Amino acid sequence: MLNIQQNISLKTFNTFGIDVKAAQLTICSNKEDLVDYLSDIKKLPKPLLILGGGSNILFTKNFEGTIIYPRIKGMEVIKEDEASIWLKVGAGEEWDDLVDYCVRNDWYGLENLSYIPGNVGASPVQNIGAYGVEAQDCIEIVNGVMLENAGSFTFTKDQCQFGYRQSIFKKELKAKTVITSVIFKLSKQPAFTLNYGHIKEAIEATGDITLKNIRNTIIDIRKSKLPEPEEMGNAGSFFKNPVIDQEVFKHLLEDHPNAPHYPVDADHVKVPAGWLIETAGWKGKTLGPAGVHHQQALVLVNHGEASGLDILKLANRIIVDIRAQFDITLEPEVNVI
Ligand SMILES: Cc1cc2nc3c(=O)[nH]c(=O)nc-3n(C[C@H](O)[C@H](O)[C@H](O)COP(=O)(O)OP(=O)(O)OC[C@H]3O[C@@H](n4cnc5c(N)ncnc54)[C@H](O)[C@@H]3O)c2cc1C
Secondary structure (H helix, E strand, C coil), X not given: CEEEEEEEECHHHCCCCCCCEEEEEEEECCHHHHHHHHHCHHHCCCCEXXXXXXXXXXXXXXXXXXXEEECCCCEEEEEECCCEEEEEEECCCEHHHHHHHHHHCCCECCHHXXXXXXXXXXXXXXXXXXCCEEHHXXXXXXXXXXXXXXXXXXXXXXXXXXXXXXXXXXXXXXXXXXXXXXXXXXXXXXXXXXXXXXXXXXHHCCCCCCHHHHHHHHHHHHXXXXXXXXXXXXXXXXXXXXXEEHHHHHHHHHHCCCCCCEEEECCEEECCHHHHHHHCCCCCCEECCEEECCCCCCEEEECCCCCHHHXXXXXXXXXXXXXXXXXXXXXXXXXXX
């Protein structure tokens, strides 16, 4: 079914709570109607934008084109053997409902990604990740439709070109596809990833290491560290953790011998963007109605009636300052529209 609305406010469609309007918003609840709709693409107001839960988007102005909101539902086991199950999930399912469903069925793999906002269809786009696990660890297939000709595609994991907060859907296929469903391969045998930070100790403190305890612990940690978008508009981490070369890292160590870092390869290390922003003195700072969260410097927040441009202005100030202080250039993780 299609539900087409014109001149509609997007305030409740993005977790920053930015009040802009879209010329057209089309909610599609099945793939067949989506294909029909896209077959007539010439008639649609342009540009086109695919929207999920709006938890990784910053709207900076009214959107003059068509927003397509895939609300395709369903979670179905399509194959299983002794060790694994293959679960096909509609793009419009909430990500955390999927994680909850897997945990309740004793399927291992996604539990560390508990409580990430957004929809399943967006999970391959930036290859969501948390606590040492990424969506790509469980994704087998991504299905969807090409915007230009309404043709269906099926990509294997390799074809998705996953990387750190990266995939083909953010590179050559950026804004060119609608993902309609994702097939995940989950393990029936216990297989945990607990080597990230102090997560193992935190889970052990709750009792045994079980799927349920991992999920609950991660939810508790996230709730204690990150603002709830309903209470304070935000899109999670605003910037990616920069990957820098050894030369720049050497300079950083001269002034900050204890700078946290993770090796990437022989020539590069990753530095937490949140640490850079906090060290530069931005934690808790505000610029008009936009601010840096007081507990988590990587999260930019809407303190009330911020516009997208207010948030962007703050982000740009931070980028300039971090470059001046550390010779490191931050890049937004959030999609700025
Ligand atoms: C409080 C908070 C915490 C967060 N924590 C994390 C975290 O730990 N790890 C992490 O990786 N992210 C995190 N995020 C970011 C966000 O949750 C993820 O990026 C999520 O996958 C976005 O999903 P969405 O449905 O809201 O996508 P949207 O924000 O609606 O869209 C994001 C991008 O994907 C595209 N897109 C969306 N759906 C589709 C589709 N069906 N087909 C094609 N393209 C599509 C959009 O065009 C856009 O480019 C957090 C966000 C918040 C607010």
